Amino acid sequence: MSEKVLMKGNEAIAEAAIAAGCRHFFGYPITPQTEVAAYMSKRMPKVNGVYLQAESEVASINMVLGAAAAGVRVMTSTSSPGVSLMAEGISYIAGSDVPALIINVQRGGPGLGGIQPSQADYYQATKSTAHGDFHMIVFAPSTVQETVDLVAKAFDLGDKYRMPVMILSDGMLGQMMEPVELPEPKEVDNDSKEWAACGHKNQRKHNVVNSLYIDPATLEGLVKKRFERYAKVQAEEQMAEEYLVDDADIVLVAYGASARVSRSAVDMARKNGIKAGLIRPITLWPFPVDAIAKAAEHVPKFLTVEMSMGQMVDDVRLAVKCARPVEFYGRTGGMIPTPIEVYNKIVEMNGGEQ
Amino acid sequence: MHPLESRVTVVCGHYGTGKTNLSINLALDCAGAGDDVTLIDMDIVNPYFRSADYTDMLTEAGVRVIGPNFANSNLDTPSLPGSIRVAIEDGERVIIDVGGDDAGATALAVYRRQLEEAEPDVLYVINKYRSLTTTPEEAVEILGEVERTAHLKATGIVNNSHLKHLTTAETIESSYGFADKVCEHTGLPLRFTTVPRGLSLSKEIEPLYQIDVHVRTPWEQDW
Known part of the structure; x- marks a missing residue:
């Protein structure tokens, strides 16, 4: 190297x-x-x-x-x-x-x-x-x-x-x-x-x-x-990175730049007592169904974050076989979500007030 | 404290050496010292990570920002406003953040006459860790290209060597030799070496200029 x-x-x-x-x-x-x-x-x-x-x-x-x-x-x-x-x-x-x-x-x-x-x-x-x-x-x-x-x-x-x-x-x-x-x-x-x-x-x-x-x-x-x-x-060939998923109450699913933003939001949530985690697909095809399905065995809620109107969110719903709620947060048209926006969505899913 | 000597300062160099972050720091420090300062974003090459992105923060700090007409928009159109010429001629303190390489320096040639008159300080920014300018020879080669395109001669070298968030004292200290070589090859003085505020060096060299990191990705912002 x-x-x-x-x-x-x-x-x-x-x-x-x-x-x-x-x-x-x-x-x-x-x-x-x-x-x-x-x-x-x-x-x-x-x-x-x-x-x-x-x-x-x-x-x-x-x-x-x-x-x-x-x-x-x-x-x-x-x-x-x-x-x-x-x-x-x-x-x-x-x-x-x-x-x-x-x-x-x-x-x-x-x-x-x-x-x-x-x-x-x-x-x-x-x-x-x-x-x-x-x-x-x-x-x-x-x-x-x-x-x-x-x-x-x-x-x-x-x-x-x-x-x-x-x-x-x-x-x-x-x-x-x-x-x-x-x-x-x-x-x-x-x-x-x-x-x-x-x-x-x-x-x-x-x-x-x-x-x-x-x-x-x-x-x-x-x-x-x-x-x-x-x-x-x-x-x-499925590839995904897991971050703080084991004990999570909410798992974010995001890739690329959105995953960077989401990781910051997960850290904010953890600091404020919300057990959030992140699964970051590295391969989008093949979609990392196995990692998400495994997490769905114990994670009650999912949140997909994308710089779009919500396209990967359907694959997450399929991966959890619609057995868990999968919500979506996104910005589009060239806008990048901020960590605070994503954090606010996590708080909302966690029952509000933080 | 800002290290600027002339009314007009031109900040040029290879893409990604840290010109924009340096320009923002200089502008903020000038404003802090009570100067009526104008920061000109003259980057017509790269639509991302540019001075004009920080207009709100700079304006609040008392810096006047002039950028290309369509900076911060979805348009990739290299058009510069007339107010740039006026600022170079009459501004009390003017900092020009130029686009990278000779391609970015092209825009400077438009203001050749005004700049000849203004006799600006032309700072050539180098970073030992920036790909394609990691040797003194490469850094000197790009300087020649920038000078030919801009019709301006550099007046000093700024050693802005860093590795973004991995920057340590050692990162900066092991760039001194590189900067000295560039100065030797070009016959230009080392105007200053930048060091992130709060980082203490074991081997200090003069002059140092403390800078803050303003140019960041959305997920690196403070919260």
Whole structure:
């Protein structure tokens, strides 16, 4: 491990990707993620990598598909409206069974929305990215260090399960600076992917990377096989952090920047005699159902905190099988809830007056 | 006590070295000393973590804040108000918080004529722990880019080395050599080293400037 340096979340994403062996970046600028692309444009030429600013998000994601099909570690980065434009390409990536890393540094929506932080793309990331039966693994870091660690993990799991992986960040996490330790650069063997269309050199049958299947039975068979892989991801890759959950009367569920705010609110509640706790999903897909279901065995009340009108809250209700009340507190449009606002909601759920 | 010598002070440097937090501290201390102080947020590059975000607190303390027309809004439009020119020409005490790197310094060139006249103190802020400027050579390289774009020469170095909440006395003390090297390479004087208020150093060097941490995330605010 190297010495600690201060990095913005966005810069850390870029440097961590390079350390993880990514040498191909295709993107198009959009606030508040532009530092990822700007950083890559400076660094990629120095490590014999490719940085290419495409003419649009649509072009970027299709370049990502092409590079992924050739078996190399590849990524793109954008913010909310940009992901909408990339939707079709992401579906093609999933349908082609190739790994790729997609970064969404979320901003307020819908429409052109704004440039301040938001978490209103939860549905888009976890449920309705684009057409067809498919999933992405979705990571939600809450510190700059965790962002670095999850970028490496995202590439590894993408390769392992041959599927697209998203890091769902937000403007606050992308723009803020924290001390980080960067991992040692990793050597990646790009020739190790047997399925990659990277030149057969007359040594093997040629590989085809494709998502078009005219015969419905063939397509159904492929989708079902893919879902067997998804089931394995759901069983083995759930990640969540628990904070003061064991004796809690109210457990907050929050990810990313909201989890930072919620943790401060939990500390305030504890100081004032309310037994609050926090479950912080680190993977949003697969959703950490197991951690939440286990907590629901003894925790009477849940509160979901999001920078949206309430999107993850449904997954929490499903995880507790609607056996416990799950309330919601959120701000949206680029507003960030303050710890005191969340604390007030905890007090209200605890029966008022504090 | 504030360490400013000129009527107009320009605070520039690499992204994320702590220019905004330093500018806010300088402005508050000037106001505390009874100066009629104007803080100009000239960052047209980065819409987050900027002086204009602290307008309410600064105004209450007696600091006049001028920012880009659409700062604090959802618009990413780099437009600067005419009042900036007036302030540089006539302000009693003016602090300019410039955007990071040469990209951020571009806006300064607009005021080239007014600044030539004002003969400002141009402070180049360095932080040994800031990624991409952790060596004296890197810090000096970015200074050259900033000076060329801004059409201004730096007049002094501010060692603002810190690691955010992990900053200890040792963090600051082990940055002295780095700052000395930057001064040596540039021929510029070390104007001061910042130290968070309340942190005591075992190896003090002069001059030190005590600062408070104002630039924080929403979950780091006091409650």
